[in-house]
Amino acid sequence: xxxxxxxxxxxxxxxxxxxxxxxxxxxxxxxxxxxxxxxxxxxxxxxxxxxxxxxxxxxxxxxxxxxxxxxxxxxxxxxxxxxxxxxxxxxxxxxxxxxxxxxxxxxxxxxxxxxxxxxxxxxxxxxxxxxxxxxxxxxxxxxxxxxxxxxxxxxxxxxxxxxxxxxxxxxxxxxxxxxxxxxxxxxxxxxxxxxxxxxxxxxxxxxxxxxxxxxxxxxxxxxxxxxxxxxxxxxxxxxxxxxxxxxxxxxxxxxxxxxxxxxxxxxxxxxxxxxxxxxxxxxxxxxxxxxxxxxxxxxxxxxxxxxxxxxxxxxxxxxxxxxxxxxxxxxxxxxxxxxxxxxxxxxxxxxxxxxxxxxxxxxxxxxxxxxxxxxxxxxxxxxxxxxxxxxxxxxxxxxxxxxxxxxxxxxxxxxxxxxx
Numbered sequence: 200x201x202x203x204x205x206x207x208x209x210x211x212x213x214x215x216x217x218x219x220x221x222x223x224x225x226x227x228x229x230x231x232x233x234x235x236x237x238x239x240x241x242x243x244x245x246x247x248x249x250x251x252x253x254x255x256x257x258x259x260x261x262x263x264x265x266x267x268x269x270x271x272x273x274x275x276x277x278x279x280x281x282x283x284x285x286x287x288x289x290x291x292x293x294x295x296x297x298x299x300x301x302x303x304x305x306x307x308x309x310x311x312x313x314x315x316x317x318x319x320x321x322x323x324x325x326x327x328x329x330x331x332x333x334x335x336x337x338x339x340x341x342x343x344x345x346x347x348x349x350x351x352x353x354x355x356x357x358x359x360x361x362x363x364x365x366x367x368x369x370x371x372x373x374x375x376x377x378x379x380x381x382x383x384x385x386x387x388x389x390x391x392x393x394x395x396x397x398x399x400x401x402x403x404x405x406x407x408x409x410x411x412x413x414x415x416x417x418x419x420x421x422x423x424x425x426x427x428x429x430x431x432x433x434x435x436x437x438x439x440x441x442x443x444x445x446x447x448x449x450x451x452x453x454x455x456x457x458x459x460x461x462x463x464x465x466x467x468x469x470x471x472x473x474x475x476x477x478x479x480x481x482x483x484x485x486x487x488x489x490x491x492x493x494x495x496x497x498x499x500x501x502x503x504x505x506x507x508x509x510x511x512x513x514x515x516x517x518x519x520x521x522x523x524x525x526x527x528x529x530x531x532x533x534x535x536x537x538x539x540x541x542x543x544x545x546x547x548x549x550x551x552x553x554x555x556x557x558x559x560x561x562x563x564x565x566x567x568x569x570x571x572x573x574x575x576x577x578x579x580x581x582x583x584x585x586x587x588x589x590x591x592x593x594x595x596x597x598x599x600x601x602x603x604x605x606x607x608x609x610x611x612x613x614x615x616x617x618x619x
Contacts, residue, residue: 201286244474249312250448268382273301285409295344300353328355370414395434501598508587
């Protein structure tokens with residue numbers, strides 16, 4: 200390995216951070232200063248999985264602990280790739296910029312996991328870039344040996360930037376075997392107490408090969424590990440991330456957000472750079488919607504109906520359209536004798552999810568989807584179809600009435616088709 204790159208990756212990493220998942224994680228003293236800055240400390244007040252703790256009580260780990268884990272995996276990844284030839288195109292400043300990007304990649308993340316994902320807001324990657332480029336944080340990043348501009352550009356692909364090193368780092372930070380995924384899959388599984396997400400990180404890192412344009416390539420011995428990640432991600436979505444109670448709590452918060460933004464009671468800018476408590480306080484004070492207090496106290500809506508998307512014939516994907524559909528559905532149910540209000544009914548349609556397979560298999564000289572893997576494109580697509588379920592959530596007091604109401608589905612389809 201190039202001596203200057205070796206020093207960038209291995210010299211002066213003397214500050215230990217004790218992590219539940221990875222044990223001792225070592226940083227330089229200047230990198231450690233980033234973790235006690237106000238923007239990073241905010242991440243310690245944001246649950247990594249939002250409302251998942253309502254179903255899995257152990258899931259109270261934070262964006263901060265995850266970010267430190269991503270930094271750790273990112274450093275190990277770069278150490279391995281540098282030893283196998285990547286040091287030819289790496290620079291010391293670039294190395295430190297990539298490590299800073301790993302540590303800070305969620306700096307602008309919204310609170311309460313992905314409740315805000317579908318709203319017309321600035322992306323959390325762009326918000327992260329803005330934070331990194333502002334003083335005094337910009338100087339803190341520079342003090343680590345990183346270039347703040349390069350660090351921000353690695354995270355925010357919307358920023359202008361070119362050059363092989365930048366593109367290489369972007370590929371490493373966002374892909375099928377990226378440090379983000381390798382940490383959150385293992386961390387989420389550990390804290391939720393489920394076996395599905397655990398991955399063999401040591402073996403994965405030992406078999407990756409650097410590629411200047413593609414980031415990291417694999418050989419066929421890693422195909423089972425990629426398959427394990429794909430299936431684990433599917434199982435985590437099915438049992439944890441998109442568990443019906445988690446979807447219900449998220450949908451309740453999202454409903455308040457949508458109504459608050461549409462009515463002008465809150466603005467998009469008020470949702471930036473706040474934590475979980477700040478979000479609940481803001482929505483409670485500004486909107487007065489009782490749904491927020493219900494979620495806060497764990498009084499989550501019940502599931503009244505579940506319909507696979509490919510069987511539902513419901514194509515209501517735009518958030519504002521869904522809101523009108525809920526209003527019309529409540530009105531039709533009232534006519535039929537069930538006195539439910541639009542605030543006591545939520546239609547939940549999952550947002551798009553991807554299963555990244557963009558890897559090149561060196562010894563088979565083809566992309567992963569064309570390799571000897573059993574996980575072909577159609578297999579991965581079948582995962583997604585199985586996950587996509589339209590759910591109708593309602594206040595607990597209406598659960599039995601709606602579940603046993605014979606005309607419920609016909610009313611739902613009538614309203615949906617009229618709205619479409």
